[in-house]
Amino acid sequence: xxxxxxxxxxxxxxxxxxxxxxxxxxxxxxxxxxxxxxxxxxxxxxxxxxxxxxxxxxxxxxxxxxxxxxxxxxxxxxxxxxxxxxxxxxxxxxxxxxxxxxxxxxxxxxxxxxxxxxxxxxxxxxxx
Amino acid sequence: xxxxxxxxxxxxxxxxxxxxxxxxxxxxxxxxxxxxxxxxxxxxxxxxxxxxxxxxxxxxxxxxxxxxxxxxxxxxxxxxxxxxxxxxxxxxxxxxxxxxxxxxxxxxxxxxxxxxxxxxxxxxxxxx
DNA sequence: CTCTCGATTCGTCAGTTGCGAAAATGATAG
DNA sequence: CTATCATTTTCGCAACTGACGAATCGAGAG
Numbered sequence: 001x002x003x004x005x006x007x008x009x010x011x012x013x014x015x016x017x018x019x020x021x022x023x024x025x026x027x028x029x030x031x032x033x034x035x036x037x038x039x040x041x042x043x044x045x046x047x048x049x050x051x052x053x054x055x056x057x058x059x060x061x062x063x064x065x066x067x068x069x070x071x072x073x074x075x076x077x078x079x080x081x082x083x084x085x086x087x088x089x090x091x092x093x094x095x096x097x098x099x100x101x102x103x104x105x106x107x108x109x110x111x112x113x114x115x116x117x118x119x120x121x122x123x124x125x126x127x128x
Numbered sequence: 129x130x131x132x133x134x135x136x137x138x139x140x141x142x143x144x145x146x147x148x149x150x151x152x153x154x155x156x157x158x159x160x161x162x163x164x165x166x167x168x169x170x171x172x173x174x175x176x177x178x179x180x181x182x183x184x185x186x187x188x189x190x191x192x193x194x195x196x197x198x199x200x201x202x203x204x205x206x207x208x209x210x211x212x213x214x215x216x217x218x219x220x221x222x223x224x225x226x227x228x229x230x231x232x233x234x235x236x237x238x239x240x241x242x243x244x245x246x247x248x249x250x251x252x253x254x255x256x
Numbered sequence: 257c258t259c260t261c262g263a264t265t266c267g268t269c270a271g272t273t274g275c276g277a278a279a280a281t282g283a284t285a286g
Numbered sequence: 287c288t289a290t291c292a293t294t295t296t297c298g299c300a301a302c303t304g305a306c307g308a309a310t311c312g313a314g315a316g
Contacts (some may be wrong), residue, residue: 024200027187031201034186034248038179041248046177050304051170058162059155067263068146073155080305082264092254101262101313102146115250120162120169122243126220146262178274195293208275210294229283229292 047091048116052076053084060094061113064106175219176244180204181212188222189241192234 048054052074059065059073071081085105088094095108107113176182180202187193187201199209213233216222223236235241 020197023193024197027190027193027197027201030190031183031186037248037252038182040251041244042177042179042182044247044251045173045182049170049174049177051166052304054166054170054173055159058159062155062158065151065155066146069148069152069155072147072152073159077306078263079265079307083304086264098313101260103263109254111250111254115247116169118246119172119243120165122239123168123172124165126237126239180274205276206293207277207295211274214294226283229290231293 043091047087047093050084052080053088054116056081056084056088057093057107057113057116060105060107064097064104066102066104068102070105171219175215175221178212180208181216182244184209184212184216185221185235185241185244188233188235192225192232194230194232196230198233 055074056070059070065073067078067081067085070085071078074081076084085094089096089105093108093112095106097104097106176185183202184198187198193201195206195209195213198213199206202209204212213222217224217233221236221240223234225232225234
């Protein structure tokens with residue numbers, strides 16, 4: 001078992017000096033609204049934070065593909081490819097279709113590629 | 129040294145069967161254009177794939193803050209906060225200002241929060 | 257039924273990440 | 287100068303990731 005870390009006693013408020021208490025509280029409550037969505041957002045970005053998964057999404061942007069073709073596009077083993085597909089599938093971005101022994105994957109939500117494209121152009125705009 | 133893995137000989141084309149060679153090549157070349165930007169994009173998403181870093185960005189959206197205040201907002205140690213700030217700073221998203229012993233951080237690029245907001249609303253739209 | 261074969265899951269391992277503790281830095285106060 | 291204090295860096299550790307090979311699953315074919 002992963003032995004619990006000796007939590008640093010959040011009990012007594014703080015031993016960190018400085019800080020503008022009123023402002024900190026104001027910002028804390030401003031964040032509180034978004035706090036609920038935040039883990040999902042971080043999870044979303046974590047999912048996209050891998051070049052192979054991005055390649056999969058972009059490849060599927062060109063149309064439905066079977067696992068072995070995706071593996072060839074990525075230059076990965078089928079096991080590794082399947083693993084990445086599973087992660088994308090679990091978060092609901094991919095649909096799959098069974099044709100005989102083959103499994104075909106497709107993008108389930110065009111808005112995803114749009115969002116990625118938006119972020120990409122934001123990045124491009126930044127580095128001129 | 130991290131001993132090289134016994135690379136599976138990309139020399140001979142493939143022992144994975146199946147696959148539509150023409151289509152795979154077409155998609156490979158379609159991806160080739162984006163390939164250059166892709167590691168940067170993945171790195172960008174990796175940076176955002178952490179709730180504490182997202183909290184920092186959102187907190188700084190409310191205005192400039194010193195490290196210790198950010199630490200209080202996050203409920204983290206200053207060392208940990210500084211570490212996350214460093215990552216955001218290294219990728220050029222934060223500016224900093226030195227006032228006496230304190231260091232004040234600010235968002236350097238409003239487009240970043242806009243992009244995040246866009247992704248967030250895309251996610252929200254998906255789960256209805 | 258058994259055999260084949262694409263896909264998936266499992267086990268393992270190296271590399272990465274996030275954090276706390278402690279040392280180092282660097283600016284101000286005395 | 288020395289002392290102090292906010293911040294940063296370094297180090298070590300536990301947890302997580304991403305990849306592979308091996309084992310397994312599951313849908314035809316025979």
